[in-house]
Amino acid sequence: MKRLAVILLAISMFSCKEQAEQLPNPFFEQWSTPYGVPPFESIKAYHYEPAFERAMSLHNEEIAAIVAQSEQPTFENTIAAMDRSGRMLSDVANVFGMICAAETNEQLQELEGKIMPQLAVHNDAILMNEALFERVKAVYQTRLSKDIDADQIRLTEKIYDDFVRSGALLSGENKARLKQINEELSALSVRFGSNVLAENNNFVMYLDDKQVASLPASVKDAAKEKAAELEGSGKYAFTLHKSSLIPFLTFSSERSSREEIYRAYLNRGNNGNEYDNKQIINDMIRLRTEKAKLLGYKSYAEYVVSDQMAATPKAVYTLLNEVWEPALDRAKEELADMTELFKRDFPQDDAKFESWDWWYYAEKVRQQKYSLNEENIRPYFSLDNTRQGIFNLANRLFGITFRPVNVPIYHNEVSAYEVLDKDESHMGILYFDFHPRAGKGQGAWCGYYREQRYETDGSRTAPVVGIVCNFTRPTSSTPSLLTLDEVTTLFHEFGHALHFLFTDVRYNGLIGVEGDFVELPSQIMENWALTSEMLRTYATHYRTGEVIRDQYITRIQNSSLFNQGFNTTELIAAALSDMDIHSIENYTSIDVDGFEYNALYQSRAMLPQIEPRYKYPYFAHIFSGGYSAGYYFYIWAEVLDKDAFEAFRETGDLFDRRTADALRREILSKGGSRDGMSLYKAFRGQAPDKSAMLKARGLWKEPEVDSTQMVVKPTITDMLKMKKLN
Ligand SMILES: [Zn+2]
Numbered sequence: 001m002k003r004l005a006v007i008l009l010a011i012s013m014f015s016c017k018e019q020a021e022q023l024p025n026p027f028f029e030q031w032s033t034p035y036g037v038p039p040f041e042s043i044k045a046y047h048y049e050p051a052f053e054r055a056m057s058l059h060n061e062e063i064a065a066i067v068a069q070s071e072q073p074t075f076e077n078t079i080a081a082m083d084r085s086g087r088m089l090s091d092v093a094n095v096f097g098m099i100c101a102a103e104t105n106e107q108l109q110e111l112e113g114k115i116m117p118q119l120a121v122h123n124d125a126i127l128m129n130e131a132l133f134e135r136v137k138a139v140y141q142t143r144l145s146k147d148i149d150a151d152q153i154r155l156t157e158k159i160y161d162d163f164v165r166s167g168a169l170l171s172g173e174n175k176a177r178l179k180q181i182n183e184e185l186s187a188l189s190v191r192f193g194s195n196v197l198a199e200n201n202n203f204v205m206y207l208d209d210k211q212v213a214s215l216p217a218s219v220k221d222a223a224k225e226k227a228a229e230l231e232g233s234g235k236y237a238f239t240l241h242k243s244s245l246i247p248f249l250t251f252s253s254e255r256s257s258r259e260e261i262y263r264a265y266l267n268r269g270n271n272g273n274e275y276d277n278k279q280i281i282n283d284m285i286r287l288r289t290e291k292a293k294l295l296g297y298k299s300y301a302e303y304v305v306s307d308q309m310a311a312t313p314k315a316v317y318t319l320l321n322e323v324w325e326p327a328l329d330r331a332k333e334e335l336a337d338m339t340e341l342f343k344r345d346f347p348q349d350d351a352k353f354e355s356w357d358w359w360y361y362a363e364k365v366r367q368q369k370y371s372l373n374e375e376n377i378r379p380y381f382s383l384d385n386t387r388q389g390i391f392n393l394a395n396r397l398f399g400i401t402f403r404p405v406n407v408p409i410y411h412n413e414v415s416a417y418e419v420l421d422k423d424e425s426h427m428g429i430l431y432f433d434f435h436p437r438a439g440k441g442q443g444a445w446c447g448y449y450r451e452q453r454y455e456t457d458g459s460r461t462a463p464v465v466g467i468v469c470n471f472t473r474p475t476s477s478t479p480s481l482l483t484l485d486e487v488t489t490l491f492h493e494f495g496h497a498l499h500f501l502f503t504d505v506r507y508n509g510l511i512g513v514e515g516d517f518v519e520l521p522s523q524i525m526e527n528w529a530l531t532s533e534m535l536r537t538y539a540t541h542y543r544t545g546e547v548i549r550d551q552y553i554t555r556i557q558n559s560s561l562f563n564q565g566f567n568t569t570e571l572i573a574a575a576l577s578d579m580d581i582h583s584i585e586n587y588t589s590i591d592v593d594g595f596e597y598n599a600l601y602q603s604r605a606m607l608p609q610i611e612p613r614y615k616y617p618y619f620a621h622i623f624s625g626g627y628s629a630g631y632y633f634y635i636w637a638e639v640l641d642k643d644a645f646e647a648f649r650e651t652g653d654l655f656d657r658r659t660a661d662a663l664r665r666e667i668l669s670k671g672g673s674r675d676g677m678s679l680y681k682a683f684r685g686q687a688p689d690k691s692a693m694l695k696a697r698g699l700w701k702e703p704e705v706d707s708t709q710m711v712v713k714p715t716i717t718d719m720l721k722m723k724k725l726n
Helices: 018-022 045-068 075-084 087-102 106-127 130-141 150-165 172-202 217-230 242-251 255-266 278-294 300-305 313-345 355-370 374-380 383-398 484-502 520-529 532-538 550-561 564-582 592-602 633-651 657-668 676-684 691-696
Strands: 204-207 236-239 401-404 415-420 426-433 445-450 464-468
Touching: 045 075, 045 087, 045 106, 045 130, 075 130, 075 150, 087 106, 087 445, 087 464, 106 172, 130 150, 172 278, 204 217, 204 255, 217 236, 217 242, 236 242, 242 255, 242 355, 255 355, 278 300, 278 564, 278 592, 300 313, 300 564, 313 355, 313 564, 313 633, 355 550, 374 550, 383 401, 383 484, 383 520, 383 532, 383 657, 426 484, 445 484, 464 484, 484 520, 484 657, 520 633, 520 657, 532 550, 564 592, 564 633, 633 657, 633 676, 633 691, 657 676
Parallel strands: 426 464
Antiparallel strands: 204 236, 401 415, 415 426, 445 464
């Protein structure tokens, strides 16, 4: 689900830290760990600050040396030198970012609040360094007449655009203002994230035996263990973590408790307490709008999207609107089915179906229409079997293998694998961290502790990658048994991991891809998860080893379009919310709730029984996760991934090696060495067709005129450097 912008670049902002600087610090040494993974066990919170300090000052020295050269600017002495600089800083920042997301504590949160603005300042100091920009510009202006190759031209263009998008062409006064804005935004975004985390952890709902009578045994067991762990006042504890919340909403017949927990979920960051995010949202939108204007854009959305495949907010809205109407129509049909059942439970005239009823009645309809009870099939989806299934899929498609390894870990629940290429050469290390903990953010993501990179001697250093989830825990009597949603999430994150592992590019600056392209490698993997060919390979009963029965496979597939009206509506609603608030051209104080209500329910006739997947006060993707004006990335990339999967279908073999080879060669290994549309066409031979996405969501209507090809202006740049992907 999410990603963090990699913070690149610094002046020594830290005050005297000589004492800390002199202590032994793992970041000051060459790591002698197996495969050079971070020595997690010896990294302490107090190591980060001196490490950042030294890394930023080293980076500054490297930049100063580039500027001080007397030779004329060349690709090698300026662009390539910049690309090589800041290595220690990215090593420290990568580990810090991953640990803050997966295993934070008060000390780290405080540190994050302090360091992120300093990194923003560091970044700006480099991108607004005039002497440096003069050199970059000189190379940029002569790039086409010099003897440099396509990668080098692209890197030069990307770095030049990075400077321009960061304000290099602004007057001194405007540059100073922009620096201030960036620093403030960075601090606000950290506070936003910490508030959401606190609000997630602050709510617990305790219930007694009678109140959990309708729940499946596995859900009860998990809630009982949670209550024991919290040592709270009740027998069963439910929290706002999705793995606790969603099963409760799905199975609990206690309507008032459903309301209580769902309201608590919806009100996170909106409780008028110290963790309230409404003012932070106002401040961020005000500052982002001002920033966009300074840089010559009408709105922040226009600024962000100009650098993506979509190129303009208009192209984004066109896609969102195209999906919106049919999604609402479907959702209305779904609601009608559920209302019948609801009325049987609540025959009073004034009883109204509410948003906290949706999961419960949807599950009833699903059982009735498709005889699919997720609890009955969960035993076929143990975490271990599912992971092994994914390993086997990667082996079948790409010939790669996975071998458990003993390496340092940051928590005893983390496991690690060495990934081997088809010739058994080392491809990288992959960590898994599966279950919710208090110090972990919500959702699931994949990121890296170290990017792949080429050393100055021409050798390639392999990446170290981590997948982090919040999946159902094992209980004392059963292993972790996944929901279908968790199963596809694992395939998704694994796709990001494959992308990191396969990337093979010479320059660091060519690793990142456009934001609306980044979910293609992840989402394409989801397509395999529930196909019968694939299910038969991994969905085996955790106790008996029995392969999942055909009748279950049929039911899973028949129900694949089930509730898609709801899923699509809540997804597109969040994407619209994001685009709307970032399309503001002149900021005036925003009533956050009113803004959402007007935009979605008043203007776009959203069903009152559905909430957007994220409401602003806890929309971490866009206020603390690097998806601002970018939540649409998922649906945009879905056009790509569904169409790309068709390439496999068309061969008649979902595991076709030649197609998989092409996917690896043209897309997964290429990083951002070309723009997304060029990479896509190299794989598919043509631009993507939207119809596969619409069909997969059950929203397809035969068009009167052919408008299925996605019209995009290919962008040649990509400045969003992504690190953490959800
Ligand atoms: Zn993702």
